[in-house]
Structures are given as C-alpha cells and as structure tokens.
Amino acid sequence: MSGALTLLDRLWAMHEILLREDGTSLLWVDRHLVHEGSHHAFAKLKDRGAQVAQPALTFGIVDHYAPTRNRGTEMAPDIARMIKTLTLNAEAHGIRLFDLFDPAQGIVHVVGPEQGLTLPGLLINCGDSHTSTHGALGALAFGIGATEVAHVLATQTIWQKKPAAMRITVEGDLGPGVSAKDIALHWIAKLGVGGAQGHAVEYAGSTIRGLSIEGRMTLCNLSIEGGARFGMVAPDDTTFAYLNGRPFAPKGADWDMACAAWAELRTDPDARFDRDVNIQAADIAPTVTWGTSPEQAVPVDADIPDPATLHSGKASAALAALDYMGLSAGKPIAGTPVDQVFIGSCTNGRIEDLRAACAVLAGRKTKVPGIVSPGSALIKAQAEQEGLDRIFTDAGLEWVASGCSMCVGMNGDLVAPGKRCASSTNRNFQGRQGRGARTHLMSPAMVAAAAVTGQITDVRPLLQGRAA
Amino acid sequence: MAGWTTCTGTALLLPLDNIDTDQLIPARFMSAPRSQGYGSYLLHDLRRDANSELLADFPLNQHDGVRILVAGRNFGSGSSREAAVYTLVDAGITAVIAPSFGDIFSSNAVNNGLLPARIGADAAATLYRLLENGPTEISIDLATGRLHCGTTELRFDLQDSWRTKLINGWDDIDLTLQHAEAIRDYAKTRHSTAPWAWPTTAN
Ligand code: SF4
Numbered sequence: 001m002s003g004a005l006t007l008l009d010r011l012w013a014m015h016e017i018l019l020r021e022d023g024t025s026l027l028w029v030d031r032h033l034v035h036e037g038s039h040h041a042f043a044k045l046k047d048r049g050a051q052v053a054q055p056a057l058t059f060g061i062v063d064h065y066a067p068t069r070n071r072g073t074e075m076a077p078d079i080a081r082m083i084k085t086l087t088l089n090a091e092a093h094g095i096r097l098f099d100l101f102d103p104a105q106g107i108v109h110v111v112g113p114e115q116g117l118t119l120p121g122l123l124i125n126c127g128d129s130h131t132s133t134h135g136a137l138g139a140l141a142f143g144i145g146a147t148e149v150a151h152v153l154a155t156q157t158i159w160q161k162k163p164a165a166m167r168i169t170v171e172g173d174l175g176p177g178v179s180a181k182d183i184a185l186h187w188i189a190k191l192g193v194g195g196a197q198g199h200a201v202e203y204a205g206s207t208i209r210g211l212s213i214e215g216r217m218t219l220c221n222l223s224i225e226g227g228a229r230f231g232m233v234a235p236d237d238t239t240f241a242y243l244n245g246r247p248f249a250p251k252g253a254d255w256d257m258a259c260a261a262w263a264e265l266r267t268d269p270d271a272r273f274d275r276d277v278n279i280q281a282a283d284i285a286p287t288v289t290w291g292t293s294p295e296q297a298v299p300v301d302a303d304i305p306d307p308a309t310l311h312s313g314k315a316s317a318a319l320a321a322l323d324y325m326g327l328s329a330g331k332p333i334a335g336t337p338v339d340q341v342f343i344g345s346c347t348n349g350r351i352e353d354l355r356a357a358c359a360v361l362a363g364r365k366t367k368v369p370g371i372v373s374p375g376s377a378l379i380k381a382q383a384e385q386e387g388l389d390r391i392f393t394d395a396g397l398e399w400v401a402s403g404c405s406m407c408v409g410m411n412g413d414l415v416a417p418g419k420r421c422a423s424s425t426n427r428n429f430q431g432r433q434g435r436g437a438r439t440h441l442m443s444p445a446m447v448a449a450a451a452v453t454g455q456i457t458d459v460r461p462l463l464q465g466r467a468a
Numbered sequence: 469m470a471g472w473t474t475c476t477g478t479a480l481l482l483p484l485d486n487i488d489t490d491q492l493i494p495a496r497f498m499s500a501p502r503s504q505g506y507g508s509y510l511l512h513d514l515r516r517d518a519n520s521e522l523l524a525d526f527p528l529n530q531h532d533g534v535r536i537l538v539a540g541r542n543f544g545s546g547s548s549r550e551a552a553v554y555t556l557v558d559a560g561i562t563a564v565i566a567p568s569f570g571d572i573f574s575s576n577a578v579n580n581g582l583l584p585a586r587i588g589a590d591a592a593a594t595l596y597r598l599l600e601n602g603p604t605e606i607s608i609d610l611a612t613g614r615l616h617c618g619t620t621e622l623r624f625d626l627q628d629s630w631r632t633k634l635i636n637g638w639d640d641i642d643l644t645l646q647h648a649e650a651i652r653d654y655a656k657t658r659h660s661t662a663p664w665a666w667p668t669t670a671n
Contacts, residue, residue, distance in 0.1 A: 017654040018647060022629040026647060028654055030665050040502060040550060048641065056667070065499075078499045122665055129548040129572055145576035146550035147640070155644045157651055161627060163571075193486065194542050194568050227545070229571045250664035258664035293486045317485040317540070408495050417518075429490040429546060431513050 004268035006165045007234050008200045011140040011265070015123045017157060024161050030122035032058045032152050033108050034095070036065045036082040038127050041149035042089040052093040054156040059117060060090040060097040061108045064410045066403030068373050071100055079411060093153075104247075106376025106402045109133040109221065109346035113213065114376055116246025120235035120262040125152050130346050130426065132223045136216035137243070138235030138265050143224065163230060164274035166199035167267075170207035172281035177460040179356065180215035181348060181424070181443035183207070184222035185287035187279060189297040193227055199275060200230035202267060207281040208233055213242040214352040221347045222426055225294040234266040286459055289428045289441040290333050291321030296428075298333055300446065300458045306330050324430055325438050326418070334456050336440070339419040341370030341397070341451040342433075343444050345407040348424035349375030353444040354383050357424075358391040360448035360462050366396040367454030370422075370447075371413065373405040397451065409434050422450035469581050471637030475562045476607035477535025479617070480527055481599035487511075487539055488546035489573065493555045506551060507558035531603050538595055538606075539566040544573025544584070553580045563608055565615070565624065567592045578630045581637060583608065585615065585624035594620060610635055 005013075015027040032054075034041070045052070052058055065082045067075055075083075083100065090097035098105045104115060109130050112118040120138030124131060127149040134141035144158065152158055168187055188195065201223050208216065216233045223231030233239075240259055243249045250258045285299035296318065298305065306329040307318035322329060327336065343349070343357050354374060372392045374380040380402055383389055389399045406413040407425040409432075415421045417436030424447050425432075428439040440456060449459035497509045515526045522529045537556070543566040544552060553576045556564065563583035574584040585608065587595065598604060598617050608615045608624075610631055615622050632638070644651075658665060 017650050020629070022627075022632065024629045026644065026651075028651070028658060031667075037498065037549070039499075043501065050641070082499050117667060119664070121662070127548055129546065131548075143548040143572055145548050145553070145572055145579065147579035148575065151640050151644065154641050155651065156655070157644060159629075159640055159644070161629065193545060197542075197568060197571060227542075227571070248667040251668055254664045254668075258662075261662065261664070293488075313541075314485070316483075320484070410495050410498070427488075427490065427546060429486075429488045431494050432490045435494065435513050435518070 004271040006267045006271045006273065007138070007202050007232060007265060008165045011121065012162055014121065015140060024159050027123055027158050027160055029125050029152050029156050029158055030057060031112070031117055031124045032156070033112060033124070033126035034058065034060045034149065035063050035108050035128065036086045038149055039082065039085050040146035041127060041153060044147065044150035045153050048154070050154045052095065052153045055094040057156060058095045058153070060086055060095045061111055062086060062098065062100050062105060063107045064404045064408065066100060066105070066401070067411050068371070068400035068403055068405050068413055071401055076412060102377070104376065104378055106379065107346045107349060107404055110349060110375035110379070113137060113217065114246070114378060116243055116249030119243065119249065119258070120239060120265055125158060129224045130221050132229065132231040133217050133221040133346055135230055135232035136213060136220040137239050138233065138262065140230065140232070142229045163200040164198055165202065166196055166228070166275040166277070167202045167204055167273045168277045168279065169205035170203065170279045170281055171205045172207060174207060174281045174284065177286055177445055177463050178284050179443045179445065180211055180218040182284050182287045184219050184225070185289065185294065185297045185441065186284045187277065188222065188226040188294050189287065191226060191277065193225060193293055193295040195226045196223065197227035199228050200232065201228045203231065203233050204267070209236065212352060213238060214350045217350070218347055225426055235262045286443060286446050288333055288446060288456055290325065290327060291318060292324055292428055292430045293317065293321065294428060294441060296321055297441070300334055300456065303332050304329055334458055336456040337420070337454060338368055338422045338440070338450050338456060340368050340415065340421050341447050342406040342421055342423045342425065343370070343447050344373035344375065344405050345425040346375060347426040348444045349373060349379070351379050351382055353424065354379070354388050357444040357448040358388045359466055360445050360452065360459060361395040362391050364395055364452045366451040368451055369396070369398070370451055371398040371400050371406060373400050374402050377402050395451070406433055408432065415439070422447045422456065469637045469639065471635050472581065473611055473635050474607065474609050475535065476605060477562065478531065478533050478603045479536035479538055479599060479606040480531060480534045480603045481596060482527060482537055482539045483596055485540035486542045486545060489544055489549050489552035489570070490546055492544065492552035493549065498549060498551050502554060505558050506554035507560070510555035510559040533560070534603065535560060535562050536606050536608070537561055537564045538599055539564060541567040543569050545570035548572045550576045550580070553577050553582055557582055565595065578633055581634060583610065583626070583634060585626060587622060587624050591622040594622065
C-alpha cells in the first residue's frame with residue numbers, strides 16, 4: 001500500500017468505531033439533523049421505548065411542510081399536524097428545534113452550514129438525500145432512511161459500507177452566466193444519473209477552489225442526482241472564512257485547534273481514486289433539463305435530443321419523458337414557453353443565488369408569475385437588507401417565507417397539472433412539483449431569464465453590460 | 469422484521485428506467501402514519517387517474533398477487549423517503565429485480581426485508597424477454613444469489629452484509645447495542661481529541 005490517502009479515507013478513518021468482518025463499518029455521528037419527515041423514525045423509537053442517545057448532537061428543523069405564506073395562521077390540518085409532531089418529539093427528547101418562528105429557521109441543508117452546525121471533519125446524517133450538501137465544507141455527510149434515522153437517534157452511530165472513491169476535477173474559469181448548478185447538470189448529463197452510484201464524489205481542481213461555499217454546496221447537493229450518496233470538497237481558507245464566528249462553530253482555543261485539524265483534511269497528491277473524471281470549465285454552458293431525469297439535460301443553446309440517437313438503452317425513457325413534458329425532439333430547448341418560475345430550495349436558495357437572479361431581474365419585468373423562497377429566514381433578512389426583495393417584487397415575482405416550498409410541494413406550493421415551471425431546484429421527476437407538473441431545472445440566473453422572457457432563454461445576453 | 473431465505477411468487481415486468489421515489493410514493497401521502505398501511509399509494513400517480521381510480525391499462529393493475537417486480541435501471545433513485553419501500557412492502561412485494569438501484573433505496577429496502585436484487589445487463593434482457601408476455605413465477609434464493617424463472621437460472625448481486633441481514637431479519641439497533649462499550653470509548657476519545665466537534669452552545 002502506498003499510504004497515500006483520499007479525503008474520504010481520512011474522514012472515514014476518523015469516524016470508524018469498528019469494522020465488521022463483512023466490510024461494514026460502525027461510524028460515529030457528530031451531527032444528526034431531523035425534520036418533519038422524521039416522524040416514522042421517532043415512532044420506531046417510541047415502539048422500542050428508546051430515548052435519543054445524544055440530544056445535544058441532534059437538531060430539529062421545520063422545513064418540508066413550512067408554509068411560505070400566512071405562517072402559523074390558516075394552516076392545513078395535516079401540515080399543522082406534521083409540524084406539531086416534530087415539535088412534540090423535539091420537546092420530549094430535549095432536542096434544539098428551529099421551529100417555524102425561529103429567526104434562524106430554514107431548509108435543513110441551508111441552516112446547518114449557516115449556523116456552524118456543519119463543520120469540516122464531522123460526520124453528518126439527516127433523513128434526507130440532499131444531506132450530501134454539507135460535504136461542501138469537508139464533512140462526511142450522507143442521507144439516510146427512516147430505519148437508519150431511528151438507529152442514529154438511539155445509538156448516535158450508523159452502519160455503513162465504505163463507498164468507492166471518485167474524483168471530479170474541474171479546471172479553468174467558468175464563463176459569464178455559468179455557475180455551480182451548470183457544472184452539476186453538465187457532469188450528470190455526461191455520466192448519467194447512475195454515473196456515481198456507489199461512489200463518494202470529491203470535487204477538485206481550480207474551478208472548485210474558486211467557488212464560494214455557496215457554489216460548492218450547490219454542487220455537493222446535486223451529487224445525489226448523479227447517484228452519489230456523498231459529495232465533498234476539501235476544506236480551505238474559503239471554508240474557514242465562511243465558518244468563523246458562526247453561532248455553533250468552535251470559538252477561541254477550540255477554533256484554533258479545529259483549524260489545525262481541518263487543514264489536514266485533504267487528498268494526498270498520489271492518492272488513487274476508483275474513478276477519475278476531468279472536466280474543462282470552458283466546456284460548460286448554462287444547462288437546462290428537458291426531461292424527467294436530471295441526466296436529461298442539454299446546453300441552453302442545444303436542441304432537445306432525438307431519442308433514437310441516445311445510446312445505452314435510454315431511448316424509451318427519453319420518449320416517455322418527452323411525452324410527459326409535452327416537447328418534441330430535435331427542436332431547440334431555448335424558446336420553450338414556461339408558465340411560471342420558482343427560485344429557492346437547498347440547491348439554489350442561498351444569498352448568492354438570489355443575487356445572481358437579481359442581476360438579471362433588476363430593472364426588468366417578468367412575463368410569467370413565480371415565487372422566490374429564500375433558503376432560510378436569515379437569508380431572507382439579509383436579502384431584504386440588500387434590497388433584493390424589492391428587485392424580485394418590482395419585477396413581478398412573489399417574495400415568500402423560507403422552506404422547501406415548491407421544490408417538493410409538501411406545504412401546498414404546487415405547480416398545477418400540465419404547467420411548465422423553470423425551477424432552481426434539484427429534481428425534475430414526474431410529479432415532483434405536483435401531479436402532472438413539468439419541471440425544467442436550471443440555475444437561478446437562468447430561471448430569472450426565463451421569467452423575463454416567458455420562455456427558456458440563454459441568460460448570457462441578458463447579463464451583458466451588467467455586473468453579474 | 470422476519471428474515472427469509474427463499475421466495476417464490478408471481479413476477480411482473482415494469483420495464484421503466486428511473487422509477488424514482490417520487491413516483492413510488494408522491495410526497496403528498498407521506499404524512500400518513502405507517503399503521504394505516506402504505507400499499508394503496510404504490511406508484512399512485514402512474515397507476516391512478518386524477519380521481520384516484522385505477523387505470524385499467526397499467527400492468528400492476530391487471531394482476532393480483534404480484535410478489536416480485538422486475539424493473540429498469542436506477543430503480544428507487546431520488547429522495548431518501550423510506551415510505552417508498554413501505555408502499556412496496558405493504559403492497560405485498562418481497563423483491564425488486566433491476567440492473568441498478570438508488571443507494572439509499574437499497575439500504576432502506578434491506579432494513580424492511582425487501583430484496584433489491586441487482587442483475588447484469590444480459591440477465592436483465594433475458595428476464596425482460598421471459599416476462600414480456602405476462603407475469604411469470606420466479607423463485608429467488610438469497611443464500612446462493614440465484615433466481616429461477618422456468619428453466620432459466622440467473623445470478624443476482626447483493627452485498628454480503630445485506631444478504632445476512634435479510635436472511636436473519638436482524639434489527640440493527642439490537643446489534644449495535646452489543647457494541648455499547650466500544651461506542652462509549654470512541655466518544656470519550658473523540659471528545660478529548662476533537663472537542664471542537666461538539667457544538668458550541670449558541671448565544
Ligand atoms: S429543498 Fe427540496 S431537496 Fe432540499 S430538503 Fe427541501 S424538499 Fe428536499
């Protein structure tokens with residue numbers, strides 16, 4: 001063995017309590033985040049008469065069902081019940097809850113990093129597939145199901161087989177109007193939604209180093225759409241600067257000790273990956289999905305592919321997707337009329353995303369309606385301080401409270417059947433935004449461009465002469 | 469959860485790729501307690517019209533007693549919602565056979581006694597052919613990692629740890645609590661070597 005280690009190796013070894021003969025590790029969980037959907041797991045705990053092992057390492061957040069309008073009044077009974085159940089479970093087990101009225105409420109994957117609950121070198125679990133987001137700060141973070149959530153609650157540990165290591169290296173400068181969202185849609189289109197299955201993806205290269213923490217989070221967030229349960233970026237000065245002073249982050253001597261430990265969290269130059277993928281930033285255009293799977297994506301200036309030309313048995317899925325989406329093969333994707341837009345979600349609901357959308361929207365009017373839901377109440381407050389809310393509302397969009405909102409529609413923010421939505425979210429699955437809803441995934445700037453023109457549009461010309 | 473080693477039952481072909489968890493159970497049903505049973509939500513929006521009536525032409529609606537689903541690649545991708553597995557289990561499904569699965573779905577399946585059997589591309593093509601004219605009986609043997617459809621024998625892949633778990637019907641919490649001492653020791657060491665890993669009490 002060469003002794004050269006990957007970031008994954010290092011993070012894994014730090015958390016391994018024991019390794020079973022069958023190759024499964026028992027790992028220590030540093031942070032466990034729960035939300036309304038964790039009700040199944042709490043019910044399992046109750047059935048066993050078990051308690052939460054480490055309430056101080058467990059944090060609750062109201063996000064999936066959070067109403068984005070008239071908060072707390074007029075809540076639908078099932079939504080009120082879901083939120084109440086989480087509140088009661090948090091109280092019963094002594095868990096700190098970011099409830100609907102907490103000034104720091106928001107989407108779990110936005111709040112974790114924002115509060116400094118997410119740190120490099122931590123193992124973070126949450127009963128949500130986009131937990132991969134937290135890997136952007138150099139954490140080992142992965143989504144788990146309800147049985148596993150119950151297990152973490154009861155033991156503060158998780159059984160997991162170490163995934164294979166994959167590296168996606170992106171080099172060079174991104175073009176104007178191209179963002180982390182486009183990097184993600186680009187690689188998923190290239191490698192397929194199963195492209196990283198069974199792997200933990202480490203993002204590396206000059207482009208990634210140049211990304212803000214927000215951009216890295218977008219990228220790690222979308223790893224799961226390429227099949228990877230884990231996404232990660234080695235922590236660096238950008239990471240430390242982001243975390244310094246966050247409410248739950250270490251302070252004083254602990255901070256110095258932490259920074260020293262975090263500086264060690266990287267991949268050795270001669271470490272081997274099971275899979276290595278290289279991408280040139282210059283090859284990435286603003287990218288948009290045309291189908292019902294995130295891999296069904298093309299550059300905005302390309303045509304919708306002809307299913308017959310797709311290989312590896314993807315033709316029938318493409319035909320079904322075109323049928324569901326009401327689109328024709330061979331036509332340019334640009335110019336497809338949209339009925340509405342959505343800006344928000346744990347993928348693209350952070351301050352930088354709102355600014356990127358506003359760079360397009362400032363001084364313009366939208367042709368279609370839409371809502372903007374910031375990823376957290378703190379981001380909402382910051383955006384209002386920066387005057388971004390006015391840019392959105394002056395343009396004709398609705399500025400609402402924070403939550404998962406139209407990403408999944410559990411709170412009632414739904415796209416009507418047959419309607420087409422340009423969306424800054426992560427899943428264009430059939431029915432994801434509502435039964436029969438047609439979702440086109442794209443960056444927040446691209447969503448803004450679609451709002452202004454009423455159709456899928458290349459954002460680049462709209463940014464000319466503007467500070468993006 | 470009861471363990472099992474063999475399963476023989478009616479297998480139905482659902483030759484779709486990317487049957488994600490949003491299709492297995494649309495989000496709007498996920499607030500229901502499990503005790504109510506999740507079987508009727510299985511593939512709800514593919515199987516039922518806007519009035520929740522079953523669509524006559526959907527394969528799953530044409531046959532009773534299906535125990536095994538044979539599907540396309542990337543089955544169960546998407547969200548971590550274990551409810552997707554509950555819909556299958558509560559509808560009487562014991563195994564899903566597909567060329568690939570979402571990672572989180574597979575773990576969730578095994579935690580509920582549902583087998584995610586991965587088969588190679590050639591085996592998948594063979595199986596699709598055998599089932600294309602209607603449901604057929606398949607028998608699955610977890611111990612040998614083989615399945616039979618008529619006279620055809622095919623291999624499927626499954627992590628060893630998952631095989632053991634399915635066969636024994638193990639509950640992880642019970643297993644883990646046997647390691648309570650190792651966990652306590654680990655936590656102690658971590659707390660002394662990485663005190664920063666504990667959250668600062670905010671404000
Ligand atoms: S914003 Fe969407 S993807 Fe993110 S946690 Fe909420 S529902 Fe899941």
